[in-house]
Amino acid sequence: MKLYSYWRSSCSWRVRIALNLKGLSYSYEAVHLVKDGGQQNSDAYRALNPMRTVPTLELEEGGQVRRLSQSVAILEYLEERYPTPALLPADPLLRARIRMLAEMVNSGIQPLQNLSVLQFVKGELQRDDKAFAAHWNVRGLTALEAAVKETAGTYCLGETVSLADIFLVPQLYGARRFAVDLSPYPTLTRIEAACEKLPAFQAAHPDRQPDAAPA
């Protein structure tokens, strides 16, 4: 498998964690979201992924090259195709609970602070992009803290790592980039610290990627 990824893209990061947790090896293809006006906007990448987003997962099945995009679709595919270790519990109501927590990040926070939106807020609207990003992080994390508290153990749901943790960790990193005060979210930061002890999460961290350019 080949993963088209950007080191600091939270959606790429989610997939890296899942691939690592499931013990799947992959090659890393960097797509720089800022350089050259954004390599995701090139004709070559657009042909792979018309939404011009990372990640894209390339794989071979039945002798054919297939490409999957959208992190939720990729994660659900990995879960169905490589069920062990499971990232969703067996019980349908608990699965719904985990997906709800994941969605609070996936559709509730991340889309409002991704690069193209912030570029638009700053460039077209001439408004403070970091304040915009921080606003939606605070709103979403407040709700997420309340929801996670109900089921949290070491991780978002008891003692087992799940999709919810995979969405949480990259989002908290994003929140810090926008100078969000995380002290009102003690459950979330405690879970983050527990995840960061796991090798699968460590290896997926932006700073450990081949295209990392830490300040």
Added chain:
Amino acid sequence: MKLYSYWRSSCSWRVRIALNLKGLSYSYEAVHLVKDGGQQNSDAYRALNPMRTVPTLELEEGGQVRRLSQSVAILEYLEERYPTPALLPADPLLRARIRMLAEMVNSGIQPLQNLSVLQFVKGELQRDDKAFAAHWNVRGLTALEAAVKETAGTYCLGETVSLADIFLVPQLYGARRFAVDLSPYPTLTRIEAACEKLPAFQAAHPDRQPDAAPA
């Protein structure tokens, strides 16, 4: 089952379509997103759903009342619990494809034009909320048209209604509200017309809900 819904909420609409397609009956509990400063912001509703979003699906299982929120989590739950008729195909790669199309709406368009975001753009940023919404609709629908074309038959994937169609139809209604020209998306509007012939889609339309207030 009881569905907390708002007639014009595209996320509520998605769940109404799925409930109808699966032949599941439910009672309708209106949550007015604008009246009284937004009934979703009331303490009572916040206790049901800390994210203050619609829909919320309330159901009884094992003698207990359970509440699910986030349309993606609810839809996946309904698909697992009531698998017939299927809204996802059996093949893992096709399932990923359908979820990718759904995500292009779910995380790619809808979050950028929901009510709370537009209120913020207009009220806090003092910018044109409708132009903001239209921009992200155009960007997302352009990508979606390109992606859907590859697999479309009568519906987004061949001849069977799927989750992708459930996300598409409410989004096109939203795009029209923001005066987006839909002529560049002939595949999407053709599929929409096919869906609108189905009783499950007809009964889920905003104008047919108890809290509808068409202009």
